[in-house]
Every structure is written in C-alpha cells, then in structure tokens.
Amino acid sequence: CYQWKAKKQCNHRVLVGYMSSERPLKFVTGTKKYKHVTTTAIPRLEYRDPKAEELIQAGQPVIITGSDLVGSAYHWDLDYLCANLGNGLYTVYSSRNGKFKYYDEKKVSNVPSFQPPTSHTDMTFQDFASKLKRKDNSNWIYLQQPLNDTVGPRIEMDFKGFNWDFAYRQMKRNRWGPLTSNLLLVGMEGVITPAHYDEQENLFAQIQGYKKFLLFHPDQFECLYPYPIFHPHDRQSQVDFDDPDLKKFPQFPKLKGYEGIVGPKDVLYIPMYWWHQVESLEGHGETISCTFWFKAAPTEKVVYPLNAGQKVAIMRNIEKMIADTLKDNKNMPHFMKTMVQGRYS
Ligand SMILES: O=C(O)C(=O)C[C@H](CCCc1ccccc1)C(=O)O
Numbered sequence: 001c002y003q004w005k006a007k008k009q010c011n012h013r014v015l016v017g018y019m020s021s022e023r024p025l026k027f028v029t030g031t032k033k034y035k036h037v038t039t040t041a042i043p044r045l046e047y048r049d050p051k052a053e054e055l056i057q058a059g060q061p062v063i064i065t066g067s068d069l070v071g072s073a074y075h076w077d078l079d080y081l082c083a084n085l086g087n088g089l090y091t092v093y094s095s096r097n098g099k100f101k102y103y104d105e106k107k108v109s110n111v112p113s114f115q116p117p118t119s120h121t122d123m124t125f126q127d128f129a130s131k132l133k134r135k136d137n138s139n140w141i142y143l144q145q146p147l148n149d150t151v152g153p154r155i156e157m158d159f160k161g162f163n164w165d166f167a168y169r170q171m172k173r174n175r176w177g178p179l180t181s182n183l184l185l186v187g188m189e190g191v192i193t194p195a196h197y198d199e200q201e202n203l204f205a206q207i208q209g210y211k212k213f214l215l216f217h218p219d220q221f222e223c224l225y226p227y228p229i230f231h232p233h234d235r236q237s238q239v240d241f242d243d244p245d246l247k248k249f250p251q252f253p254k255l256k257g258y259e260g261i262v263g264p265k266d267v268l269y270i271p272m273y274w275w276h277q278v279e280s281l282e283g284h285g286e287t288i289s290c291t292f293w294f295k296a297a298p299t300e301k302v303v304y305p306l307n308a309g310q311k312v313a314i315m316r317n318i319e320k321m322i323a324d325t326l327k328d329n330k331n332m333p334h335f336m337k338t339m340v341q342g343r344y345s
C-alpha cells in the first residue's frame with residue numbers, strides 16, 4: 001500500500017498504509033494540517049530518472065527512491081543500535097511539548113531573557129532506548145548525534161557500506177562543497193522540528209519510520225519572519241504554526257510550499273536555504289534518519305538577477321555587519337527603520 005501511495009503522489013490528507021512482514025497492515029489517516037499553510041506534493045522520483053537530477057541541479061526539493069544511499073543501514077533498529085553503537089555518549093534533547101526548536105548556545109548571552117525551549121543531556125544509547133520505550137507524554141526525547149568514530153565496528157562497517165558513489169556523484173554533479181557531517185536522528189513518534197533553514201545542502205536519508213516534511217522556497221522569507229541573526233534561534237521561524245500571531249506576522253497566511261512523507265529507504269534533497277519543518281508521524285514507531293550535509297557550492301561568477309537564497313545570504317551578511325558595528329542590538333531596529341522609512345518604503 002505504501003507503494004500505492006508513492007504512485008498516487010500523496011496529497012494533504014495522506015492515507016499512509018504499509019505492508020511489511022513484521023507488522024499487520026496498518027492505516028494511519030493523515031497528519032495535522034495547518035491553517036494558512038498551502039502546499040503541493042514534493043515530487044517523488046526514482047534515482048535514475050533524469051528529472052530527479054534536473055530538480056536537484058535546479059535547487060528544487062525531490063524525494064528520491066531506490067538510491068540505497070543508506071542501504072547498508074536498512075536493518076538499523078533500536079535493538080541493533082543498542083547492541084552495536086558501543087557505549088559512547090549521545091546527545092539527547094528533551095522537550096515538554098514535542099517541539100524541538102534548535103538554538104545556538106553560543107548566542108544565548110546575546111538575549112538575557114532567552115528561555116531555552118529544550119534541554120539536552122548526554123547518555124548511552126541503551127539509556128536512550130529504554131527511555132523511548134517508557135513513552136511519557138510530558139517528556140519528549142530526540143537523539144541527535146553526529147556519527148563519529150566512537151561507534152562500534154558493526155556500525156562503522158554499515159557506515160562504510162553507504163552508497164558513497166551516489167552521494168559523491170551528487171556532490172560533484174551539483175558542484176557542492178565537501179561533505180561536512182552525517183547526523184544520526186532517532187526520534188520518538190510525534191516529535192516536531194519547527195520551521196527553519198540550514199546553510200548547507202542536505203541529502204536526508206530515512207531509515208525507519210515516517211517523517212512528514214513541509215518545505216518552503218527561500219523567497220517565502222517574508223512570510224516566515226526568522227529571528228534576528230544574533231538571537232539563539234537564528235535561522236528558525238518566529239511563527240508558531242499551531243497558533244500564528246497574525247498581528248505580528250501578517251504575511252504568514254500567504255505562505256505557499258511543498259509537503260511530502262519520507263519513509264524507509266527514501267532520500268529527500270533539502271536545498272540550502274529552503275525552510276523546512278519535520279514531523280515524526282505517530283503510529284509508525286520511532287524514526288531513524290541520517291543527514292548528509294554538504295557545504296555550499298562556491299560562487300564562481302555572480303549571475304544576475306540574484307536568486308532568493310543569495311539574497312538571504314546577503315541579508316545575513318548586512319545584518320551581521322550592522323550588529324557588529326552598532327555593538328548594541330537594541331539600536332538595530334531604529335537604525336534599519338531610519339535607513340528605509342520614507343526613503344525606500
Ligand atoms: O536535516 C535537517 O536539516 C533537519 O532539519 C532534520 C530535523 C532535525 C534537525 C536537527 C538540526 C540540529 C541542528 C541544526 C540543524 C538541524 C528532523 O529530522 O527532525
């Protein structure tokens with residue numbers, strides 16, 4: 001049935017069913033829909049389909065099937081990871097409401113009133129797995145840990161067995177920079193990573209469970225109101241999708257984007273600067289994912305007109321310069337308003 005969905009280019013009310021040996025046929029109807037958020041389906045294409053390559057080269061999101069990018073990890077499940085990840089410590093985030101809005105600890109000192117929305121501790125994978133099984137709805141947990149050489153020999157072998165050919169072919173063909181990291185993500189059902197953008201290209205590989213992605217083009221910047229650059233939540237949207245403050249964020253209802261569900265063996269290309277929100281779907285067990293982040297392609301020759309991502313990069317540089325020069329972030333709103341009101345507005 002999951003294959004059926006693949007062919008039918010699922011839309012909002014997603015009827016996700018799947019047949020697999022160890023579980024009975026399960027249908028999970030749809031996922032939460034947000035008011036004001038208009039989406040169409042992310043294309044879903046076989047990795048050999050030239051159209052898939054075209055979309056990646058055009059910096060457009062696409063769900064790629066059949067690449068086996070992490071084929072040597074399809075057998076990863078909680079028990080296997082417990083038995084083979086060794087006894088290294090893993091970073092586990094905790095949240096009271098299931099939302100894991102990332103924050104940069106180095107910027108917390110810039111905002112004295114900042115209240116971290118999540119906490120994190122380091123623990124063995126075994127501890128994490130036992131907490132996962134004792135699902136308690138007031139404490140949501142999410143393991144997010146770069147894969148490094150502390151993992152056990154079996155995991156290292158699986159990691160070496162990734163389809164690096166495919167990964168490096170994408171890197172070369174699209175002139176991305178070097179691979180910087182692979183983040184192992186193990187999430188409790190229902191956890192949400194709220195809307196944010198990253199400054200790297202990302203091949204997001206799904207190993208277990210189902211994740212629903214919302215993606216928005218960088219030109220949706222005006223609808224998503226990112227935090228100030230010096231704020232710990234830099235790169236995250238200020239808008240609470242569950243309860244948007246339309247007085248503060250009047251353009252939010254104009255938001256248009258894409259949505260898609262990635263299941264085991266799928267790979268989603270998340271272009272740099274594209275906003276995305278990620279939800280681990282209930283009813284399909286914990287999610288296991290692995291990211292492949294690549295540095296940006298170097299800009300040899302600036303071509304006009306600039307694209308939306310380039311404009312975000314320029315806005316970030318200007319905002320950083322103003323913050324560094326004014327020293328006091330409180331002066332920024334007035335300084336920037338003075339620059340445009342009555343002159344450019
Ligand atoms: O792969 C991505 O870009 C995602 O956003 C996936 C997301 C977890 C992101 C964790 C993270 C931590 C620090 C910086 C950027 C992202 C999920 O799958 O829940």
Ligand SMILES: [Zn+2]
Nearest residue numbers: 196197198276
């Ligand atoms: Zn991200």
